[in-house]
Amino acid sequence: MGQLCGRNERKNNRSPDDRNGHKTNAGISRFFMTGMGSAGKSTIIRQLQLLCQQNKDYKLCNSDWSEMTLTDIDKCVWVNTIRRNVLDCFDIFAKQIQQNNMTYSDSDNTKFALRIEQLCDEENGIDDIDIDEDFQKSMIKYFEDQAVKDLLKKWNKIDLPHKKLFDGAHHFLTSDKISEVFSQNYDPTDTDKIHCRKPTMKKDKYRFILNGTKIEIDDVGGQKSELMRVSDYLHHWSFDTQENDQNFILLVVSMSDYNVPHAEYPKYTLLDESSEYMKLLLNNGIADKCGLLIFFNKKDRFKEKLADEQCRDDIHYLKDYLAREAYQDYQTSGKFNENVMNHAITAKFLDKLYSSQKVDKRNYCR
Numbered sequence: 596m597g598q599l600c601g602r603n604e605r606k607n608n609r610s611p612d613d614r615n616g617h618k619t620n621a622g623i624s625r626f627f628m629t630g631m632g633s634a635g636k637s638t639i640i641r642q643l644q645l646l647c648q649q650n651k652d653y654k655l656c657n658s659d660w661s662e663m664t665l666t667d668i669d670k671c672v673w674v675n676t677i678r679r680n681v682l683d684c685f686d687i688f689a690k691q692i693q694q695n696n697m698t699y700s701d702s703d704n705t706k707f708a709l710r711i712e713q714l715c716d717e718e719n720g721i722d723d724i725d726i727d728e729d730f731q732k733s734m735i736k737y738f739e740d741q742a743v744k745d746l747l748k749k750w751n752k753i754d755l756p757h758k759k760l761f762d763g764a765h766h767f768l769t770s771d772k773i774s775e776v777f778s779q780n781y782d783p784t785d786t787d788k789i790h791c792r793k794p795t796m797k798k799d800k801y802r803f804i805l806n807g808t809k810i811e812i813d814d815v816g817g818q819k820s821e822l823m824r825v826s827d828y829l830h831h832w833s834f835d836t837q838e839n840d841q842n843f844i845l846l847v848v849s850m851s852d853y854n855v856p857h858a859e860y861p862k863y864t865l866l867d868e869s870s871e872y873m874k875l876l877l878n879n880g881i882a883d884k885c886g887l888l889i890f891f892n893k894k895d896r897f898k899e900k901l902a903d904e905q906c907r908d909d910i911h912y913l914k915d916y917l918a919r920e921a922y923q924d925y926q927t928s929g930k931f932n933e934n935v936m937n938h939a940i941t942a943k944f945l946d947k948l949y950s951s952q953k954v955d956k957r958n959y960c961r
């Protein structure tokens with residue numbers, strides 16, 4: 596997961612004691628959760644839902660705030676989504692192996708790679724696959740080919756402009772897991788669902804009572820097509836505010852994007868795009884009336900990339916936010932202080948906040 600950084604709105608700036616004292620007539624803490632596609636917004640919801648099953652002080656609620664049990668989407672939808680996730684990874688492997696002029700050690704795998712690419716290119720191709728034992732065996736054989744093994748050593752450097760490996764992919768990419776996912780009786784676990792990639796279309800509303808505090812979260816899809824509608828969503832969301840409610844924009848940022856080049860403007864990264872998005876969002880008049888919280892997510896992937904020698908040169912993307920010594924130390928030895936690196940990412944966003952004068956002296960960052 597990650598860390599938080601926030602801009603406090605004056606009227607929301609209350610101590611925990613204050614908040615406890617106001618429990619009975621307190622309104623709802625409402626969050627408009629937004630961010631770029633794949634930042635990890637829906638994963639936060641899934642994790643909260645799981646916590647509600649494990650902790651009696653956390654409740655998942657209906658629209659009237661009565662407790663509800665999680666009614667999951669159809670098992671079939673999860674199975675198909677996860678299988679699609681794995682096939683998409685294979686499609687990326689096939690394309691990247693071709694782009695790198697690598698060769699498979701077995702000609703069957705060359706043919707299987709072509710088959711996967713064709714299936715993934717056709718709109719409903721995947722739905723037409725007969726997932727039988729032969730297909731399952733071909734998948735494992737392909738996955739265990741030396742070319743795929745070599746490619747996986749460069750995992751953090753797999754780079755296709757319009758296709759990205761999803762950050763939960765590691766969880767599914769072992770021979771045993773692939774066999775399980777493509778077996779007849781596959782039943783996705785909660786952990787599988789947390790790691791799966793299922794883009795949010797439009798927006799979904801969720802309600803929780805966490806330690807007695809009512810929390811309402813609108814999870815807004817971050818794909819390009821969805822971002823075009825964000826201003827409309829924000830207006831509707833704001834319109835539904837009741838007296839005593841506190842409104843926050845919760846921006847979820849993927850720290851792992853610090854070195855992912857933008858498909859159209861390769862000089863910039865997806866992290867730059869995310870900070871630009873924040874700036875645009877804050878120019879919306881409604882944002883002035885809300886608190887702002889930024890959740891810096893995917894800290895684990897950020898750390899993994901920093902520790903990977905193949906990503907070392909990518910530190911230039913954060914050069915402006917690091918002291919010269921820290922920058923040079925890392926470049927020459929690969930050693931780094933985690934807090935210093937995390938701070939470089941937060942600083943990028945604070946910089947944008949200051950430059951757009953959307954910040955006051957009450958900001959806090961942690």
Ligand SMILES: Nc1nc2c(ncn2[C@@H]2O[C@H](COP(=O)(O)OP(=O)(O)OP(=O)(O)O)[C@@H](O)[C@H]2O)c(=O)[nH]1
Nearest residue numbers: 596632633634635636637638762763790795817893
């Ligand atoms: N390694 C790692 N993976 C994460 C983390 N948070 C989310 N993911 C994975 O990132 C992928 C995308 O997460 P989602 O929650 O679907 O992203 P989203 O922001 O809802 O994306 P849209 O619905 O398209 O806007 C999933 O495969 C998640 O399992 C994290 O902290 N670490």
Ligand SMILES: [Mg+2]
Nearest residue numbers: 636637794795
């Ligand atoms: Mg989502």
